[in-house]
Amino acid sequence: MATSTTAPDADQREPRAGSPAREPARRPRGPRRSLLPYLLLAPAVVLELAIHVIPMVVGVWMSLLELTQFHIRDWSTAPFIGLENYRATLDLNSAAGKELLHSFWITLAYSLLSVGFAWLLGISAAVVLQRPFRGRAILRALFLTPYALPVYAAVITWSFLLQRDTGLVNHVLVDQLGLMNERPFWLIGDNSFWSLLVVSVWRNWPFAFLCLMAGLQNVPGELYEAAAIDGAGFWRRLRSVTLPMLRPVNLVLLLVLFLWTFNDFNTPFVLFGGSAPEQADLISIHIYRSSFKTWDFGSGSAMSVALLLFLLVVSAAYLLITNRRRDDHA
């Protein structure tokens, strides 16, 4: 997926551009020289324009059209209807609006829980693997494996585990431990949300682990020595040394993980076989299904644009709040 595997950080790049250490070795001299960086960037810019920027603009335009199945083949015939699509899909009194709102809450709960657990597992693993011991390299590789697997292979395996009659989960819970009398369904009904959450945490936590491990490598060992001399125990060292030192990593990591899980399409799509039960109807899959079921791309685009606006507002607020706190500390 477009938003699937990266840890870039716009926020962190800015100081780099301005810091004196990054002064380029050579300043452009003359017109030919100053053109060169643009020529080097041209392929990347063209591709980004073609696949990201232009479709985004087109998407906004589409959201203002009555782009139903009658106009898909030749969209120049689709009438302009202004904000009508937004009014129809975001009207919380209509059935479509209620479904969208329901999907939004599901997605929000899913993202927050998934990010929280992924971070918790990631930090636990990073901290306990901080000190060298025999077998550490093997465990590190093992923990990264869920992230390295292609998403569909990982999720298909989970959907096998969660099958009602042939899966491992019910075999253990019902047959071996006898915790339940009935074999529960894990992929339909209320349980499907929790199944989705577990699969998502399984897949995402190694990324948190990878980033936090990278962050911990930059924490000087002397800090721990000093804390230990001062009599700080494990929790005290975690709270006063490790977490503050990881703050820059955490700021980026939490936002990136949140955006990924909020936009997650792959996990429910593969886990539930092309659709999603109502209880696990994440927003991406909701838009996808309503667009391709009715071929109403106009309202699909309107929902996508609304989703983007929401995420932009959340990200901006997050960056503002975290930046202000950083200033307060300074």
Add this chain to the structure above:
Amino acid sequence: MRETAGERWGRRIVLTLLTLFVVIPLYVMVTSAAKPLQDVQNGFTWWPSRPTLQPFIDMWSTVPLARYLVNSLVVSSIAAICSVAVAIFAAFAVSRYRFRGRGVFSVTVLSTQMFPGILFLLPLFLIYVNLGNATGIELYASRTGLVITYLTFSLPFSIWMLVGYFDSIPRGLDEAAQVDGAGPLRTLFQVILPAAVPGVVAVTVYAFMTAWGEVLFASVMTDEGSRTLAVGLQGYSTQFNVYWNQIMAASLVVSIPVVVGFLALQRYFVAGLTAGAVK
């Protein structure tokens, strides 16, 4: 600094739980791939009643797995190579030159990575279909369309990571090359790239993994002829039978190359993340 007994036990417990969580699905994948069909149709078993490699043979004929595999290989390899080539030039510009629009470029490219894929999907689908109708350039349901789409997906992170690597290469090397009369491109190819090989390899593997694992666009932008593994693997569930043993065998086969590649290069990913994000 000595580890207390409590810390040691805490570490053991945490590691045991995490290992179980990670390993159980992997274990099921591997053992179920070696089960005869009746083992996966009736109740779950921890061990195959009769270990067999038959699923690894049958999986090729139940669905046209070879075709999906070739499609995925072609699309992912070309997308990875092109993505890295484009990223190398862009990263060189960002790392070694100061120009108007440098900050805007970096921020814009990176932020597109955060946008919902579904936002691009509908317009891109319509653009590809209409472009095909208008000009005869077949991008919809073609491997070319997928290559172009996927290579831009991995581009931002590739640029970002390569900038980190290029920045870590001393500029003294550039200057020495220039004193010898090398132009910018020769400097890039003869000085910077050789010093950044691990970064370039890691980025290539990352770009390959991105394309190899993509599901959303693959499920809309392909037809039977251009279908990739991401969609094709779902074909093992027919109306009458779900060949779980073959699904697990196929999942295992398509996972091994990327998992091995990623794990072999993991320390370069960590180094790249450290160079970029953590500084």
